[in-house]
Amino acid sequence: MKKKELILCLLLVLSLHISAQTLTYPMPHGRQASPLYKVTLIDNGLPRNSPVYTDEARWKTNRCRTTSWSNFATAHPLKIRVTTLAQKIDTCHILPRRHRIKCRVVNDSVAEFTLPGPGHYSVEFEQGITITHPLLLFVDSHPLHEPSPSSPNLITFEAGIHHIGDNFRLQSNQTIFLKPGAYLKGQFTAENAENITITGQGILSGEDYPARSHNHMISMKNCNNILIEGITIINAPRYCVSLNGTNQICRNLKMMGWWFSTDGIGIGSNGLIEDCFFKVNDDAIKLYRSNTIARRCVIWQMENGAPFQIGWNMPGYNSNFHVHDIDIIRVEHPWDNPNEAVFDAIHGSEGTMTQYLYENIRIDNCEHRLFHLMTRPNRFGKWDPAKGEVSNLIFRNIECYTQPRLRNIIMGHDTLHLVKNIQLENIKVNGKVWTSPEDANLITNLQTTQGIRVKKSPPEE
Template identity: 50%
Template sequence: MSRNINTIIVFLCGFLSHAQLITYDSSLSKTAKNEFVFSSPYYKISLIQNDLKKDCFVYGMNAMHVTNNSKSTSWSNFSFEGKVKVRVSILYKKIKFAQVLPRKATINVTIIDNHTIEFEISKPGQYSIEFEQGTFIEHPLLLFANPLEVTIPNKLDKNVIYFEPGYHEIGDKFIIPSNTTVYIAGGAYVKGQFFAENAENITIKGRGILSGEDYNPRTHNHMITIRDSKEIKIEGITIIHASRYMISLSGSNHHLDNVKMMGWWFSTDGVSSGENSLIENCFFKVNDDAIKLYNSNTIVKKCVIWQLENGAPFMISWNGSRDFGNVKVQDVDVIRVEHHWDNENLAVFCAVHGSKAHISNFEIEDIRIDNSNWRMFHIVTRPNRWANWNPSKGCISDFTFKNIDYYGQQKIPSLLMGHDINHPVFNFTFENLKINGQKVLNAKEFLIIDESTTSSIVIQ
C-alpha cells in the first residue's frame, strides 16, 4: 500500500514539475460574506498555451471608501512559465481603447472585436489591463501572473500551517510561532490577520488570498503584524480589504516577494519593513503610503504601484527619531497616482520630516511614473502632528534620483524645503530626469527650492 502511495506521489510531482499553466478554482461560494468579494460582472479572462485553453476566474470587489475614484477592482491570478496568450472580454461596454501597463512590459494589444482583446506575456508580473485613459479608471482590471511555485510544503509537517483551497476564518490575531511556514494554497480564501512577536524564521507563502473584508479600520490590526523579529519571508499571496497596513514588520532581515496588495481605506498602507529588508516584485493598490522607506539598508526593486487618492508611493519620513539611510529603490513602475487635492503627503516621493533623525544616502533610479497629474517631490522638514519635534536636530541629505521618467503634468510644483537652518535639506542630485520624454535641464522647470534652508541641489 505504501509503495502505491509513493508511486502516486512521484507521478504527481513529475506532472507538476512539467506543468506550465496553473489556474485556481474560486472558493467564493463558501465564504461567509461574499458581498465583499465576488465573481466580476465586468470581465472574463481565458489563457491559451500550447493550444490548451483555460478560463481564469476573475474576482471583483467594490470600493469601500467614500472618496475612492474607482467603483470596483477586478483581478485574476494564475501561475505559469513560458508564453501565455491572454484573452480578455469586457462585458459591460464596447472597446474603444485598450492598453496594458506597466510601460516597461511593452505589451502589444490586439483588439479582436468590440468586446475582446488578446495579448501575449512571457514573464511573470503584475499587469493593469485598461480600457479607459486618464488618471481615474471606473472599473480597473488587474492580472497577476505568478511564476510557478518552486516548493510546496508538506501539510503533515509539524512546522507547517497549511490552508487548503476553500474558505478559512482565523480571527484577527492568528499567532505564528518561530520556525513555521504558513502556506495559503491557490484557491484558498483566508479571512483574518496574522501576528508574531520576538520570532524568527517565519515564512508566509502560496497563491491564495488573505482578506480583511469587514474589519473596522479604527479598531483592528494590520493584516500581517510581525514585531521585533528576524528572517521573515512573505511570498506569492494576495492581500485584500486591509483595515490598516497590509504588512507591518519590525526587526531585521526580511524578504517580501511577489505579494499583491489591494485596499481602500485612508489607513491602508502597503509595507513597512525592518532593517536589511528586500521588497521585490510586489504590487500595491493602496490608499495610504505604499512603501515606507523608514529603515536602513532597505532595497526595493521591480515593484508596480497604483497609488489611490491618499498617501505617497514612497514615504520617506513623518517622524524618524533615529538616523537611518543606505536605501536603494530601483526599477519600479508607478502606473497611476490618483492625487487630486492639496495635502502635504501627496507626492510620488514624499517626506514631511518632523523629528530629530538625519536621513541620508538614498539612491533612487530607473523609475517610470504614468498617469500622474500632481507632483513628483515633496521633501521637507517640518513639525507635524505625527512627530516629536526637536528644535536643533533633524535633516535630510545625500539623495540621488537617476533615470526618472514622469509622464503627466504637475498641477502643483515639486518642493524641497528645510524648516530652518537647524533642519536643512541638502546634497540632492537629479540625473537624467525626464518629463514626458524631455530631459529637465533647470530645477525651476519642475521644482521650488527654498534657498535659505536648502542647498547643493544639482541637475544633470
C-alpha cells in the same frame, strides 16, 4: 509506428508539456465570480478559464469604483483573451508600458493580447487619469514553490474560506502555507519571534474589519528573519504588512486596499521588498529603516499617500536605501496635501534620514507632483527644536510620461533642520530632460536647503 503517427504523438506530448507549465487557481465556494470580466488563457491553442474576482470601492473618495483581478502561473509567454461582461470595448491598453504589449480588440466585448511571462499587469478599457474598472492580472512563476509537507511547525490552509480572526498569533520557526484557492478572513500577528514564513498563492482579506480598526493585515513586532511571499492581501483596514525587527523579505505580494491608512509595506532594517504589486490608499513603500532595498515592483497609488515615503518622523539615524526598477502605473492624487507626491518626506522628528538612491523608475498617469521633500513639525511627530534632517538623496534615470501640474517642493524647515545634498540626474518629464533647477519647477529656500543639483548625464555606452 508510422512516421505520421509518431509526429502526432510527439505533438500531443509537447502540447501536454506546455499545458503543464500553466496553472490556474480555483475560486473557493462562497466567492462569486466577477460580473465584469472573464479571463481565458490560450495555452498552446487550448483555452482555459482563470477565475476573476471583483471588489467594490469602500470609501467615498475612491476614484476607482471596482478592482477586478485574476491570478495564475506560467513558465512562458501566454495568450490572454478578456471578455467584458458589462461594457463595450472602445479602447484597450496594458500597463506597465515598458512591456509594449499590443492589445487587439476582436469585437466590442473581446480583446486579446500576449503577456511576456510572470509579472503584474493592468488591463484597461478606459483612457485618462481616472480608471474606474481596471482588470489586474497577477502572473506567478511556474512551477510554484511549495514548502515540504514534512516541514516542522507547518500550518496549511487548503482551498476554501477560512475564518482565522484578527489575532492569529504566529510563533518562532513556523511556516504558514496558503494553497491556491485558500481564502482567509483575518489577520496574522507575531511578537518577539523569529524564522517565520508566510507563503503560497491564497488570499488574506480584511473585509470583516472597518477602516483604521483592529491590527494590520500582517503585523510582526520585534521579529527577525521573516519571509512573506506570493499571497494576495485585500481590504486592509490599516497596513497590509507592518514589520519591525531585522532581516525581512516581502516578495511577490499583491496588495489592494480602499481605505485611508491602508499602507502597503513597512519593513524593518536589512529589509528586501521585491516583485510586489501595490494598489493602496496610503503610502505604498515605507523607507524608514536602514539598509532597505525595494526593486521590481508595480505601484498603483490611490488618492492618499505616496508611492515612496521617506519619513514620517522617524527617530535615530537611518541610512542606505536603494529603490530601483519600479513601474508606477497610476498616481491618483487629487489634493495639494504634504503627503501627496511620488517621492515624499514630511520629517518632523530628531532623526537623520540619509543616503537614498532611487534609479530606473518609470511613472505613468501622474498629473499632481513628483517631489515633496521637507522637514517640518506635524501632528504625528515629536519635534526636536535642535535637530532632524533629510540628506544625501540621488534620483537617477526617472521618467514621468505626463506633466504634473503642481510645483515640486524641496525645502528644510529652518537652519537647524536641513534638507541637503539632493541630486536630480536624468529626470525626464513629459519628454523633456531636466538640465537646470528652473526645469525642475522648484519651490525651495536657500537658507534651509543646501546642495540641490540638477544634471543630465551622457547615456551609458
